[in-house]
Amino acid sequence: MHWLTKHKVVIGINLLLFSLILLVSFIWEFSPLRVEGVDSERLIHYTIHIILLPLLIIYLPLKLIRQRSNSGKKAYFAGLILCVLAGLASATYTHTVSVPGSFLFKIEGGTKQVTDPDYDHSGENNSYMTFTISTSIKGYDKPLGPAYFYVEAFLHSIFYCFYMLCYLQAYGIMHKHKLKEKLKQQQLDVLQYQLNPHFLFNSLNSIRGMLYEDVSEAKKLLLEFRQLFKHHFDNKQHCIALKQELLLCRHYLKLEKVRFEERLNVDLKVPSECEIMLVPSMSIFTLIENAIKHGIGQIPSGGTIAISVAKQDKKLSITVSNPINKTARQADGTRTGLANLEARLALLYRDNFTINSERSDDQFSVELQIPLKKDKTGE
Structure with missing residues (x-):
């Protein structure tokens, strides 16, 4: 046909x-x-x-x-x-x-x-x-x-x-129209290529730090790192099912859990009907990475990252919250992840998305709203 x-x-x-x-x-x-x-x-x-x-x-x-x-x-x-x-x-x-x-x-x-x-x-x-x-x-x-x-x-x-x-x-x-779509795909690919080295650099930094403390734990990190990258490169679409995105995030959180131990806790609330919805690949991952780097990593006692997903009208709402230490020096970073995420959202959804952040004395949260769209390949 x-x-x-x-x-x-x-x-x-x-x-x-x-x-x-x-x-x-x-x-x-x-x-x-x-x-x-x-x-x-x-x-x-x-x-x-x-x-x-x-x-x-x-x-x-x-x-x-x-x-x-x-x-x-x-x-x-x-x-x-x-x-x-x-x-x-x-x-x-x-x-x-x-x-x-x-x-x-x-x-x-x-x-x-x-x-x-x-x-x-x-x-x-x-x-x-x-x-x-x-x-x-x-x-x-x-x-x-x-x-x-x-x-x-x-x-x-x-x-x-x-x-x-x-x-x-x-x-x-x-x-x-085809040229515009092709150009958009090329721009998304370029952003994806920018994100991969950034992601690789941050993950390798975690493994490098553990090599000097515990070699056996460093081996565990390498295994999680392998699973993380295998899952990431097996899914080359720019939008994937929320279930796949969360699996990627779980690999990353396991890797970070070895480094932060009891300092890192996660509270995940995702309704089962939302797991088949499409989200930009590595979108929640980027928000979690930012929460760990600028939140948990700056608090000696650690804290809990709260991740919640819900349907609101015709939108899928994703919220990631983390505690912050307002007296601590801001963590170094190129801010590639968040800038990359906003650029990809603009290409994928034009003006049909919102990303808002809210900061209080001891808490920082980011809410992302994107159009509801089911993953038909996974049904």
């Missing part, structure tokens, strides 16, 4: 056109309103003119040209040529297979008769040519000269030019 996704715009437009063709192909009786039937001949001719010919002569060649060339000028120039060819093919069809005038509009002309109300008796202005919109495919009442063929080909070409311009405009909008 990949081709449905690839050509969904054109398929949708042509389904809409076919619906309109089917509507005008009904034989309506307006007094009283009823449908007498479907003019199958009209349906076939209109479908060939408005759907089949532009698909074969304009859409498919332009699709091939767009794949091989990124030049917009070449596409428009080639499109004009293809529209002329489609106009000639359409006019040829009406003068051979179908009947002249089987298109949505027809050209009529000739010489006015004496009985016509607007007949000019001086004989100077009795030639005429008219352009009419018609739902009839009966053809012309009078014999046609070659000029009618060229006029029809020209007018049909103008119609196909409109089709071509609509297609190229739609393609341009889609292409621009």
